Amino acid sequence: MPSKTFLNLPKEKRESFIQVSLKEFSENNFETASVNRIIKELGISRGSVYQYFTDKLGLWLYLKEHAEKTKMENVQSVNREDFDTFWDYYRELYIKGADFDLLNPLCSKFLYKIAYQESSKEVRKYINNWKIQADQQFREWVQYEQSNGSFNSDISLDMIVHFMITISTSLVELLQNKFLVDFDQHIKNDKSILADNISAYSKAVDEIVSLLSKALK
Amino acid sequence: MPSKTFLNLPKEKRESFIQVSLKEFSENNFETASVNRIIKELGISRGSVYQYFTDKLGLWLYLKEHAEKTKMENVQSVNREDFDTFWDYYRELYIKGADFDLLNPLCSKFLYKIAYQESSKEVRKYINNWKIQADQQFREWVQYEQSNGSFNSDISLDMIVHFMITISTSLVELLQNKFLVDFDQHIKNDKSILADNISAYSKAVDEIVSLLSKALK
DNA sequence: TACATTTGTGACAGCATTGTCATAAACGCA
DNA sequence: TGCGTTTATGACAATGCTGTCACAAATGTA
Numbered sequence A, B: 001m002p003s004k005t006f007l008n009l010p011k012e013k014r015e016s017f018i019q020v021s022l023k024e025f026s027e028n029n030f031e032t033a034s035v036n037r038i039i040k041e042l043g044i045s046r047g048s049v050y051q052y053f054t055d056k057l058g059l060w061l062y063l064k065e066h067a068e069k070t071k072m073e074n075v076q077s078v079n080r081e082d083f084d085t086f087w088d089y090y091r092e093l094y095i096k097g098a099d100f101d102l103l104n105p106l107c108s109k110f111l112y113k114i115a116y117q118e119s120s121k122e123v124r125k126y127i128n129n130w131k132i133q134a135d136q137q138f139r140e141w142v143q144y145e146q147s148n149g150s151f152n153s154d155i156s157l158d159m160i161v162h163f164m165i166t167i168s169t170s171l172v173e174l175l176q177n178k179f180l181v182d183f184d185q186h187i188k189n190d191k192s193i194l195a196d197n198i199s200a201y202s203k204a205v206d207e208i209v210s211l212l213s214k215a216l217k
Numbered sequence C: 001t002a003c004a005t006t007t008g009t010g011a012c013a014g015c016a017t018t019g020t021c022a023t024a025a026a027c028g029c030a
Numbered sequence D: 001t002g003c004g005t006t007t008a009t010g011a012c013a014a015t016g017c018t019g020t021c022a023c024a025a026a027t028g029t030a
Helices: A011-027 A035-042 A046-052 A056-075 A086-103 A105-116 A121-146 A157-169 A171-178 A183-188 A198-216 B004-008 B011-027 B035-042 B046-052 B056-075 B086-103 B105-116 B121-146 B157-169 B171-178 B183-188 B198-216
Strands: none
Touching (some): A011 A035, A011 A056, A056 A086, A056 A121, A086 A105, A086 A198, A157 A171, A157 B157, A157 B171, A171 A198, A171 B157, A198 B157, B004 B046, B011 B056, B011 B105, B056 B086, B056 B105, B056 B121, B086 B105, B086 B198, B121 B157, B157 B171, B157 B198, B171 B198
């Protein structure tokens, strides 16, 4: 989707363009996010943006793909077979998620935003697709694990998946409240929400996993 | 906040003004919600709105207060002392919540929107306050009930409250996915999301309560 | 150096928004 | 009916946004 021109840009310039754009789309909805603010922040001209991308949606789609790819690279290193129980595996996924957040706070915030706070009509269809994929992923996990007794078969699959997704995605918010971390302030400083709280996060994940497994076993 | 003029309006006109405004603010963020669309839908002039309210924020604040008051009237009829266990009480609260949604789909959607999807800077501070109150309410419940063994004392209060709030507020989304209800479509028809699904909702609440109590006991 | 290609620029049109205000219409009452 | 008060109107200024395009600057190449 980005033009050849954008891809040929010096890495430094391309990278700062991405970071500033991620920040803008993390702090605003698609509709209220402003190309004007991006170019002002970067000190480049309006025309450049439209030489890199066809339009605002093109830019947004590129950022989405970029952030998803970056996250995947972090998380896909965790393999089920390396863990005895599903819940050990699950815990590790969320620790790796924290690593990702530490390394890429803007990507992380952007993904969180589009998954749970973005409601603009123009981009809704792309997000629905994302949610369906996440649901499918959890569904496969649970179905696979049900054979070895990690999950109570009396509870409907729909409910189990819903329960897990809901709790999983609430981790960020928990930290925000629990440690009174000002998420947006952290983003503005290009700093991860978890930077000062990685051990507290680890503890919270333990507690969550314990509660989840108790509820669903 | 609304002017005398607005309060003196014939009930029918005032009511339709509220409904159309609720719809607009339910389908859009504060920033993208458009007074132009509201007046077009109502067939009134631009000046009228600004004779009723000082500005867009004034209108939004009135709608918020109106919706909260309407919800309170529905839910406050449930009393803890009428139920043997906390979970029976809790279940009834959510059934009453469904009643509220049935009777006031637009209020319901609006409240859901501002509590979990509204991220515009101009109104964020008013919403934060709302979230703090909800948290406080749950906290009092849990502390009160911990003395009679409904909640495991090993789990931190923070985590219990977070768990309950998260799951509770996910009910609407669960229905959306589980029954493939198009929420926005329902709202557009002035119809509650639960109208055709009240028994399914009741079942979902039962399942949720069962899972929650198992996890937290 | 001289020419070709690529990249950067910012004024501009077109559109949508909010809040204002002078004026018109409707209403209430004597 | 006639007059004073209340309510409704919509043109308007001010602002901000996106996407375009003719032109300028920079870079690569021969």
